[in-house]
Amino acid sequence: MTKGLINYGPAILQISPLVGTQLWNDMRPEELKSDLASIVGEEYVNDSLYERRLYDHDIAPLPTEVGLVFKTVPDVVVKPSRVEDVAKVIKYANRVRVPVVPRGSSSWGYGGTIPTRGGIVLELTKLDGISDLDEEAMTVRVEAGVRWGKLLSYLEERGFTFGVYPSSAPSATVGGWIATGGLGIGSLKYGHLKENVTEIRLATPTGDSVSIREGDEGLMSFDTFFDSEGTLGVITEAILCIRPKPEKLVPVLASFDDLDSLSNVIRRVIDGPERPFFIEIQDRDYLELKRSIGIEAPEAVVLSLFIYEGSEEETSRGADHLRGVVDEFGGSLHTVESAAAEWEERFYYMRIKKAGPTLLVGEVTVPLSELELVIEETRRIKERRGLRLGVKAFMVAPDTVLFMPMFLADERERWKYLALLPVINEITRVGLNAGGRPYGFGIWNAFFLREVHGKERTRELKERKRRLDPGDIMNPGKLYKVVTRFGVPLWGTLFRLFTSMLWILRYF
Numbered sequence: 001m002t003k004g005l006i007n008y009g010p011a012i013l014q015i016s017p018l019v020g021t022q023l024w025n026d027m028r029p030e031e032l033k034s035d036l037a038s039i040v041g042e043e044y045v046n047d048s049l050y051e052r053r054l055y056d057h058d059i060a061p062l063p064t065e066v067g068l069v070f071k072t073v074p075d076v077v078v079k080p081s082r083v084e085d086v087a088k089v090i091k092y093a094n095r096v097r098v099p100v101v102p103r104g105s106s107s108w109g110y111g112g113t114i115p116t117r118g119g120i121v122l123e124l125t126k127l128d129g130i131s132d133l134d135e136e137a138m139t140v141r142v143e144a145g146v147r148w149g150k151l152l153s154y155l156e157e158r159g160f161t162f163g164v165y166p167s168s169a170p171s172a173t174v175g176g177w178i179a180t181g182g183l184g185i186g187s188l189k190y191g192h193l194k195e196n197v198t199e200i201r202l203a204t205p206t207g208d209s210v211s212i213r214e215g216d217e218g219l220m221s222f223d224t225f226f227d228s229e230g231t232l233g234v235i236t237e238a239i240l241c242i243r244p245k246p247e248k249l250v251p252v253l254a255s256f257d258d259l260d261s262l263s264n265v266i267r268r269v270i271d272g273p274e275r276p277f278f279i280e281i282q283d284r285d286y287l288e289l290k291r292s293i294g295i296e297a298p299e300a301v302v303l304s305l306f307i308y309e310g311s312e313e314e315t316s317r318g319a320d321h322l323r324g325v326v327d328e329f330g331g332s333l334h335t336v337e338s339a340a341a342e343w344e345e346r347f348y349y350m351r352i353k354k355a356g357p358t359l360l361v362g363e364v365t366v367p368l369s370e371l372e373l374v375i376e377e378t379r380r381i382k383e384r385r386g387l388r389l390g391v392k393a394f395m396v397a398p399d400t401v402l403f404m405p406m407f408l409a410d411e412r413e414r415w416k417y418l419a420l421l422p423v424i425n426e427i428t429r430v431g432l433n434a435g436g437r438p439y440g441f442g443i444w445n446a447f448f449l450r451e452v453h454g455k456e457r458t459r460e461l462k463e464r465k466r467r468l469d470p471g472d473i474m475n476p477g478k479l480y481k482v483v484t485r486f487g488v489p490l491w492g493t494l495f496r497l498f499t500s501m502l503w504i505l506r507y508f
Contacts, residue, residue: 024098024119032098033076036120039092040078040085044126047076055121060109060360061411063418070443070477071118071485074101081126083143083201083236084209090234090473091207093120099476102230104145104176107168109361110442112180112229116477117485122234124175130154138242139198144175144235149347160242163190167394170347175235180440182226183365183396185346188270189277190243191397194226201237205469209236219467229442230475232468246309249277250319253339254331255300259372261329262302266368268325269306270398274318278307279395280346283375285382286390286406289352296341298334305342349392350406358409358417362424363439364431365396366403377430378405385423402439403431441479447491449479 024032029047037045046052056062056072066072075098080086093100099119106113115121124145132141140160142151148162148169155161164186166172177184178200182193190196194214201211202225216222225232256262266279281304282290287297297303308318326333345351353359366374375391382389389407396402405427411417428438428445437452438445450458462480465472477483482490 022096024096027096029075032120035092035096036076036078036089039088040080040082044079044081045076046079049073051077052121055103055123056114058106058109058111058113061358062114063411063414065414065418069484069490070114070116072114072116073118074115074121075118077121077123079123079126083127086122086124086127086234086236087203087207087209089120089122090203090205093473094206094471097471097473099473100234101475102175102179102234104173105147105171106176107166107172108176108180108440108442109363110438110440110444112440112442112475112478114443116443116483119473124234124236125173127175127236132239133158133160133242139239140242141237141239142174143237144173144178146174148172148174148177155242156245159245161245162186162240163196163243164193167347167349174238174240178226178235178238179228179230180442183400183402183439185278185394187396188279188394188398189275192226194223196241197238198241199239200225200235202233202235204233205471205474219464224464227440229440229479231465231479233474247311248315249307249309249343250315251336251339251343252306252308252319252322252326253303253334253342254306254322254326255298255303255334256329256331257301259302259375261331262304263368263371265322265325265329265331266304266395269318269322270395272318272321272325274308274310274314274321275398276306276318276322276395277309278305278346280305280342281371281391281393281395281401283391285379286352286392289355289388289390289406289408293352293354295345295351298338300332305339307343349404352390352406352408355388356408356410358411360407360409360420360424362403362405362427362431364403364428364436365400365439366431366434366436368395368399368401370434370436371401371403374403374430374434374436377433378427381423381426381430382407385420387420387423403436443478443482446479446482 033045033047052073055074055077078089090100099117101113101115101121103113103121103123127143127145129143130146148165164184166177166181166184199211199213203209212220212222214222269276284301290297306322308315350359387407389405391405393401393403409417409420438448441449465480484490
């Protein structure tokens with residue numbers, strides 16, 4: 001039996017009876033707060049308007065007009081301090097039919113943690129315990145609210161590390177990244193996050209607490225909860241695979257006069273004697289944005305950082321092979337100091353926001369063979385829209401790039417800011433046309449679900465949601481179907497028509 005989590009056996013889901021229970025819509029606000037305080041403690045429940053408004057957006061600011069479509073301000077914010085209280089809150093929410101929106105640090109920007117019908121925001125950042133470091137099994141148990149930066153520091157102090165982590169590691173939480181991502185720094189060498197997790201514990205939409213292990217299949221299969229975006233339950237704990245801290249890490253920085261040369265170099269080194277741990281790509285426009293805020297960046301058409309980690313022999317073999325391939329394809333190598341500086345900046349790619357004051361980011365995974373095409377198409381959008389836009393990307397699989405165009409805006413100019421929101425959809429469309437897919441759905445990409453998964457798979461996903469969450473309380477209005485605050489579905493065709501018309505607002 002895997003150490004750390006309780007084995008609850010097969011999940012048996014039961015719908016809590018509603019007989020004799022007052023439903024949420026009939027409650028006074030103070031009743032909801034009082035009921036929740038009796039579960040988690042009064043100090044962990046807040047219904048002040050000031051506090052609740054802090055939860056009506058994620059990392060991307062929202063115009064106030066969005067509140068006309070969705071009820072983005074929750075009715076109450078709950079911050080449980082104990083894992084067992086999460087299931088209790090959800091059991092109560094299921095009984096009275098109040099929506100629950102799980103939230104970590106909200107370092108994602110597609111609306112996944114924004115309420116659409118109000119209800120409860122369940123913030124999990126107080127669940128930040130780390131325990132059961134098992135050096136024999138090479139695992140560690142963590143609570144969902146642990147930030148990746150804290151976990152990495154904890155492990156490194158003890159001679160270990162974790163294979164993959166998000167580029168937002170200083171703020172992103174373990175549970176949040178399981179639910180919304182899983183591809184990041186280290187994925188090129190060590191795979192998707194789910195390949196580095198052996199077990200997850202979660203509270204189901206009916207308030208049961210269950211543990212699901214790697215290899216479990218069926219309605220509550222292990223893979224189901226990765227990228228589920230909080231719609232099928234709330235992840236509360238996980239057992240993660242750890243690795244010995246590498247003996248050495250070697251960064252190599254190279255620039256190229258064209259993307260085709262860089263793509264050829266990437267293919268060669270991935271299939272070389274040692275696979276890089278990480279490969280990052282920055283185009284000339286992103287480099288220019290860095291220089292505009294005082295960050296030193298070389299003049300280059302495209303700049304790429306390669307990281308090798310492992311033993312002295314492994315890193316030397318990999319780096320030497322890379323340098324030879326870079327020279328073969330006409331690239332230029334930069335100093336070791338410059339490469340180390342780029343590596344230290346890996347968590348802070350959004351610093352270009354200083355030139356903003358607002359930064360909007362698209363995220364799409366695309367085949368490496370299409371990288372040059374998607375950058376060219378994105379630059380056409382940039383020119384057509386008159387944007388300050390740059391591209392940062394990194395390899396997350398041997399043939400897959402996480403493509404992240406970033407552009408500046410000013411949320412204080414309300415109408416012009418609204419007019420820029422459709423650009424995210426345009427960027428997603430570029431990726432889809434190139435054989436890629438959006439990196440998550442949330443609210444803003446939910447309209448692409450069927451296009452990404454196909455009719456049959458989409459039907460299966462919706463049926464799974466219906467069976468696991470018959471009351472539709474878990475993060476409703478996301479991923480499968482976007483529904484307004486009035487209960488009216490917002491269909492893709494209507495949404496695309498509406499967003500395309502927003503461009504007119506740039507004249508106001």
